[in-house]
Amino acid sequence: MVSRPLSRKTLHDPENTKTSPRENDTNEDNRLSEKFATFRHLVPITQNPDVIFLNSASAPPSNLVVHEAITKYSSDALYEPYPYAKWQGTRQEARGLIARCINAETPETLAFTRDTTEGLGGFIRALAGGREGFGKGDNVVLVDNEHPNMVYCWLALREQGLEVRIVPTVEEARRTGRIRAVGPDTLRPYVDSRTRAVGISSISFDAGQMNDVEGICREFRPRGIHVLADVSQHVGIARIDVQRMDVSAAAFSLHKGLNCPTGIGALYISPRAFAELGDPVPPIVNMAAVRNMSENLLVSADEPVDYFPDARRFEHQNMSLVGVAAAAAFTRFYLGVLGPADVEAYLYNLTELLKRECEGLGIGVAGPMERGERAPHICVLELAGETWGPYLTRVCGARITVNRLGIRVSFGFFNSVEDIRRLVKVLEIGVAKGLRVRGT
Incomplete structure (x- = not known):
């Protein structure tokens, strides 16, 4: 099957030159994405092609600073x-x-x-x-x-x-x-x-x-x-x-x-x-x-x-x-160096992008999505953990948490649009294979 591209608003990354149609936001989004791309190498596990680390709410992987x-x-x-x-x-x-x-x-x-x-x-x-x-x-x-x-x-x-x-x-x-x-x-x-x-x-x-x-x-x-x-x-x-x-x-x-x-x-x-x-x-x-x-x-x-x-x-x-x-x-x-305001804004951008991509696949996200009512870094996908948890771990090495609400994805400063791209591709394949999405 042909994987669809990331839709609507996407953050800039070195492999994706699409920009947001909202011109007032584009420059800031690009600045944040480019800034945090420079720190990704500080977390060596991000270079492992067999792992997507999406579990910072439990504990992030260590980094070279520490x-x-x-x-x-x-x-x-x-x-x-x-x-x-x-x-x-x-x-x-x-x-x-x-x-x-x-x-x-x-x-x-x-x-x-x-x-x-x-x-x-x-x-x-x-x-x-x-x-x-x-x-x-x-x-x-x-x-x-x-x-x-x-x-x-x-x-x-x-x-x-x-x-x-x-x-x-x-x-x-x-x-x-x-x-x-x-x-x-x-x-x-x-x-x-x-x-x-x-x-x-x-x-x-x-x-x-x-x-x-x-x-x-x-x-x-x-x-x-x-x-x-x-x-x-x-x-x-x-x-x-x-x-x-x-x-x-x-x-x-x-x-x-x-x-x-x-x-x-x-x-x-x-x-x-x-x-x-x-x-x-x-x-x-x-x-x-x-x-x-x-x-x-x-x-x-x-x-x-x-x-x-x-x-x-x-x-x-x-x-x-x-x-x-x-x-x-x-x-x-x-x-x-990272800056609390920039970390917060960047993580909000990542979770908002994942939510939009999941909506396009018919996958709901639990919890409020309005800034000010939700965490910048946590996104809980309304997927049956007993089937989707093992599938995501097996297919793409996703490190996530299965909880009472579904699959909890949580980002850190080291995550990127590429991580979302890889996850969304695997989600899309799982939906096509008939893995159950809650509410369907």
């Missing part, structure tokens, strides 16, 4: 008698860079954690053990498609009397055929005078909707309700401003948009929320949390414990310093 940072770390460990002072300096540099990345008030509002779950759990346990704790009748409000790690962190506190209220959105989406971003209107019927917190992802991991965290905070934070955000699918992918959002806290791993190895994350706590917690005791206390730690490492049972007056009290002494080295290197590259 590889160089890890190699240097290893070299320091091999040849320097005491590299720890240098590594601690890198730790502080990384803290400052990531604070810039999310527009935190100061670097000290950030603590490095092992992952998102540890960050979420640290804040939740601090809230549970704070001035008031949780009493019978207190509640937290979540949505039913929230990431399991957020939900389980709260469910673990039910024995303290906390009620976990799950807002139903999945059935409504099935009934209407439309997945919507969550905002204050969605949560309002479930929030009352005993609501202590709202837990919400800024970008959903399954359908990629971009929830209105800023609107949720605007309505509920003045009522003394904390808003804890999971921003793992946001940081390094789209511009984010935690001060403008006005979240109480935000947790995220660094192995997604910031391309680090697994085993390192971060917890942001706003100064206002920290004060509201009332000098919280971390769920796990270690020497890195204590400001008055004696240099001789002797601790008296009678001495006061003076914790750091900010998020740093949630940090551990022995953490992934190699992860910190990777974080400093890639976040510096992201902020200074």
Whole structure:
């Protein structure tokens, strides 16, 4: 069969000189495509003809920026008698860079954690053990498609009397055929005078909707309700401003948009929320949390414990310093070379192009597609995962995620129109072979 060309608006790439009919957009689209084409070589797996990597929402493949940072770390460990002072300096540099990345008030509002779950759990346990704790009748409000790690962190506190209220959105989406971003209107019927917190992802991991965290905070934070955000699918992918959002806290791993190895994350706590917690005791206390730690490492049972007056009290002494080295290197590259606004715009262009091509094949895309209501990098194709997942992996080496909604495709800065071209060709062949498309 003859494969149809990419239709309607296409991004410029070195092999495709078609331009958009919308002249005001063409130059910008071409600039972005040409810019990111120059960085594709930094991700060697893109040169493998047997693989199309489309799974950045799980974890992107590594890149030469991170590889160089890890190699240097290893070299320091091999040849320097005491590299720890240098590594601690890198730790502080990384803290400052990531604070810039999310527009935190100061670097000290950030603590490095092992992952998102540890960050979420640290804040939740601090809230549970704070001035008031949780009493019978207190509640937290979540949505039913929230990431399991957020939900389980709260469910673990039910024995303290906390009620976990799950807002139903999945059935409504099935009934209407439309997945919507969550905002204050969605949560309002479930929030009352005993609501202590709202837990919400800024970008959903399954359908990629971009929830209105800023609107949720605007309505509920003045009522003394904390808003804890999971921003793992946001940081390094789209511009984010935690001060403008006005979240109480935000947790995220660094192995997604910031391309680090697994085993390192971060917890942001706003100064206002920290004060509201009332000098919280971390769920796990270690020497890195204590400001008055004696240099001789002797601790008296009678001495006061003076914790750091900010998020740093949630940090551990022995953490992934190699992860910190990777974080400093890639976040510096992201902020200074890739550019958050350009990354966001480029990823939006890729997902919009894939959606148009899928529409031409009769393949639907789950979730909202309007910018501002969806993630730049996630596109969920309404295909039966049990048949299409193995087919895509076998035929073109596509690395994708099969989830409850279908086939989740997710892009990184290294993806290109050529990746979409290769995927669309295989989708077209699958449709012609009679592989089932949902709704047909």
